[in-house]
Structure formats: C-alpha cells, structure tokens
Amino acid sequence: MNQPPIDPPGDARFTVTLAANDQPPTVAVSGDIDMANVGEFEDAMAKASSGCPALTVDLTGVTYCDSSAVRALFTLAAARKLTMIVNPTGHIKTLLGISGLDRVATVVTKE
C-alpha cells in the first residue's frame, strides 16, 4: 500500500520563536512537543524568561503536546507569572483543563 499523505493535523515540526522587544517576553511555539524534545522546549523557555518575572507562551501553533510539556509548564508557572495563549478549540485547551494548569497560570484564548 502506498503511504497515504499525512492529513490533519498537519505539520508536526517543532519550532520556537522569540518575539523581539516584547515585555514580558513572548515565545511562540509550534509543532509537536513530547518526551523526546521537551528538553528543547524547557531550554527555550528558560532562556527567554531569564531575569524576567513574567513570560508569555503562545501555544496556538502547537499541533501536539503531552504531559511532559504540561509538567514543564507547571515548573515555569511555579517560578514566574506565566501567561499562555491558546486557540478557542482543540486539544491544548482540553489538556490545560484536565491537568489543572489553567488554575496556576493565565490562559488567554486567541479570538
């Protein structure tokens, strides 16, 4: 059988982009986050928020994230004021609700 094309939900490449000059710093994450690359995710967050009391993480481009990413976000939220930007529907919002992360950090729904 021919391998069918990967259909929704699409591109799974993991990228991290730091918006210049934002205060507090804003990091946009996209692609898949799992146990294999959560270390990169943690490093990028730590670097972006170094010396800052607050951090905004834009998760609207994330196509998959699991409990290892949730754990990393809990750790971030314990040390500084964490704001997460999420899509109005989709599994990230579900995940934040199930894990209780939405109670220790601010969740902003992107319109």
Place this chain on the structure above:
Amino acid sequence: MVDEGVSSPANVRQLVADDVVPFGFAVRRTSPDATALWHSVTPLDDDRFALAVGYCPDTARLPALRARIVSALRAGGDPAAALSGMRPEDGGAACAVIDRAAAALSYSALGDAVVVLAAPDQPGRMLRPATTGRVDIPAGATVALRAGVARDLDGYLADSACAAAHPDVAVGRLVDHLAPHAEPWLVVLLYRQAPSPLEVTLPADPRSLAQLRARLRPWLALAGVDAEPAADVLLAIGEAASNSTEHAVIGAARPVELTVRTALAGDRLRMTVTDNGTWKPAAACPGHRGHGIKLITALVDSSDLTTSENGTTVDMLKELRR
C-alpha cells in the same frame, strides 16, 4: 467535524442542516439550486444504514418522492425495490444499504445517478458497479453515491487525495475538483469502510513517539475519526507509549519494544499499547505517570492497565458516535 483541506467558493457549495450524518459518512451538495438535490442516511440497526441521493428537477415532486424511497428502504432494505416506482420526471436517484459489519453493499441507481467504490490500496482503480447489485466493500474503501451532473467525479474518487483522506475532506475535494467545470447540480454522499487494523512496533525510546504519530495520523484520517476525538486518542496513545519508554530504562535485561494496535469496529475505536518492559510502581515514579494515567482516563471512554513480569498493556476504547 474536520474541515481542513476544504476550500471552495462559498457560492459553489451550500451546507444544509441535515448535512450532519452518522460517523463514517460525509455529504456535500452544490448550489445554486440545492432544492432539486436531496439525500438521506437512515440507520436500520447497529451496523446497517440505508442511503439515498437524488436529483429531481421538479421540486414540487421531490418531498413525496424522497419520503417514498426512504420509507421503502426502511421497510424492506431492498434498494432496487425502493426505486421501482420512479418515473422519468422524478430525475435520478441512487440508493444503497450498507452493512458495515459484513462489509457489504447492495445498491441500485436510476437516471443521472451512480454508485462508485474506490479502495485505498488500489490507487486509480475505481469500480463503477452495475445499475443494481451487491458487492463486498474492501477494508478502508470509499463508497460514493452521487446524483446530478458530474463529468469526471468518479475517477477522481480513486485519487489518493480522496481515497485516503478523512471522508469530510475527501467529499470537499471531490466537489472542489468539479468547481472549475461549474456544474451546479450535484450531491455526493460518501461512506468509508473501517480500514484494516494498524499495528506498529518500535523501540521503547522517546524518539519513537514522533514516528508513532506519523503512522497514527493518516490511519485516523482514513478511519474517518473527526479532529477532536483524533487529537484525544493521539494523546491517550502517546501517554501510554511514553510510559512504555520509561519502563525500558528500569534495569531492563532485554531490548524493550512497544507495540500499538488500533482497530475500528462500528463506532468504536479500540487501542492497545503493550511493552515487554518491567513495570515501575507508581510510588517510584511521581509526576509523569500520575499525569499520564489521569489524562488517559479523561480522554477515552474506558481504559484498563494490566502488568505482568512480561510487560505492561494499556487497553483503551473511544466511542466515535457523533
């Protein structure tokens, strides 16, 4: 509902209220004169569905015609008998009874309407059944009933862009494909038969997780699993597989592998994640497993974890009924 990949001019396609069809089905009709087009999906029992589509230019005749065909299908389950009273001024109609457990299709078509079948492992090959008959439906195959004018719809159905895509995406692509020809009179009803079960065995290593998702995503689309439940099961399987990768590092005396099996039966998706690693008690592993098991419980309708000295198995079930 998945709508990715569907992008056609709004004036070409109109969604109507009864476009919400059971799991495994998708429908699109074209405008501007959608009132001449009709379709129906009726569950007969747990596994059998009666389907009908039609194009009736005399819209005054349409409601009674539709009611007569649908009630005949419900009563007797015989597509040829349901169409037996059709007159030339009734236009065209195709109807079918699908038994998804038996993987069989009985069908009949009259006028400008056809039933076609495309299998995912035979790209480019499309079966256009005779006017009336009964055929087996191969695993993962797409059945399309269409009524109205469509010059080259039927061949395109067998294109891998349709044959392997989620039914909603496939039916959108079919109708988009026709848009350049500006054919306004068309209704397409798709059905996707459950694909063969998927089985993936990989080293119990975190790097396997991305490979696992790369196999699961196209299978879930082929199985017609909608975006939201697909994201749920991708995560539930991912959490169970992540646990397996942790078992692998606990003093394993053997190379540890994880195996994921997914199988669709009716509206139910069964998933099994097994490994041959050594179970790590929850107390020895605070944090991750706690989150993982909690997530799995929230994401699927039932789950069961069993461990032995030979490994760990997580069985999960997700209901896909819309």
